Amino acid sequence: MSTPSQNDPYFIDFKNRVTQIQDAMASENIDVYLGSRLRTISWISDAFCPWRSYVVIPAAGDPTVFTFVIDAARVTDDSWLDEDHVLGYAPMGGMDQITLISEFIKDDLGVTKGRIGIENGMSNYLPEGNLTHYEYEAFKAALSEAELVNAHQIIDRLSLIKDEGTINRFREASRIVDVGHKALKEALLDGGWKGMSETEIAGIAALAMRRSGSEWEWSFTGGNEIASGYRTGLAGGACTPASRRLLKEGEPLMVDIHAMFKLGLGDHSHNYFIGKATERQRWHAENFVDIVSLTLKSYKSGVSPSSLAEQMMDFAEERGFADYMVPGFEHGIGMMGDEWRIGMNDGPFAYWTNPDHTYHSGELLICAMQYACPAEDIGFRYENPILIKENKCEPLSKFPLKIEEIY
């Protein structure tokens, strides 16, 4: 059980979070909240739960996390919750997840009737963790007198504006990512790149970040994403798990690395040319650096994804490179498991970012931009967590923005 001090820069007031949830539950007449999404588990337990997990939040008092028994003791060790509030499920009589949780709700919390909030929906993000159809039906049968209602909006709303402890965790994760980029650049220089594969590059960055305290290269897109040569320019290609491809002179190299610090996420991309770039390659690179610079200057409170995209695509059109820009400039981010969708589920397409979502101070997102010219086997990526402020944004990763030639 972890008990950080309030003076710790990474302190998060989890008790207060739970109280806020319980207040929202009361106002929506929800007696018990049964969370299953990874983002919900992280946000409440402060522990990484890689196995299917659930959190049961009563109307008052501490929540209880249910996870696979082989990991329950470790989750307890990492979480602020004690061993009586992190329970393991297992394939044994009375211990399977449906029986254990439903009997906990009925016998321990005394809730047999009433409304139970669940998390239902869909996501393009694989580990989102909405209740499956089977789980829903099984809980519905086991809690037959209760009504299961979709309630994820409570967590989505409360987790939107980040507190200082969360922001500091993201700052530290970004500092670690910068250490990874620095170590990798040093490894590439002076011919170090020769004979190097994308997977080796991913590993060099990972080692440096782990040495600096990163817990893992958290992204489900393959950890550290590395692309060289034609792989940098795959159409719309903003997902490139490292391959065994070797670096070649005259080609671009994209390095998109990830670090995790106390469930805060670092995610920053940097781009290179291996050897001297051609004039045409430099033209592409300048386009990309300029649009990233302008994008970072434009993010602030009051902006929306669609207004920013329009402004940036107009700029790209004026400069003659709109054909190469993927017309999206961000994705959502939060504590581990909270990725992709920004804001509430209130857009024209269910469970996708509302393009008219208005950013407010205290929101975190990943400024994410992809430039791709498949015909010329060239592309670049920029990702960086940014903190929205009143009249600007704060890019958390500080590695200098440029596209460098490596010899």
Place this chain on the structure above:
Amino acid sequence: MTEKVGYLSPQWRDEAEKRLKAEITPEKMNYLTTSVSYNYTNCPDGVDKYLYFKCVNGQFAEVGVDSGEPPKTEFRITGSYDIFSQVTQGKIKAQKALMTGKLKLKGNMVKALKLASLADRINKVLVTIPTNY
């Protein structure tokens, strides 16, 4: 003792307590403080029963057999008389009965994992009691 006693009878309880206290030292029980009730359904006389153990610092403080509502315990295992009697006779392992859903556990599974080997030690003693099932 060679004369057989009835399973879950007062005589069986006395013998169980005597043997458990004599044969399982606090060290063998890892100086544990815990309590568990085995709740028997479908008993031959039609009355649900329970077998109850309470350990304090590894010593058997209470061994009880009764009918009705069992006392509050850290762990509660529920199953039919038939299954429990097979476990006590050593015909099936408690763990297998749990894993096949023939017995049902209530309590903190993580803590229960630490007790799995202790439950086997208790059973090895109970199996030695000459018993009519």
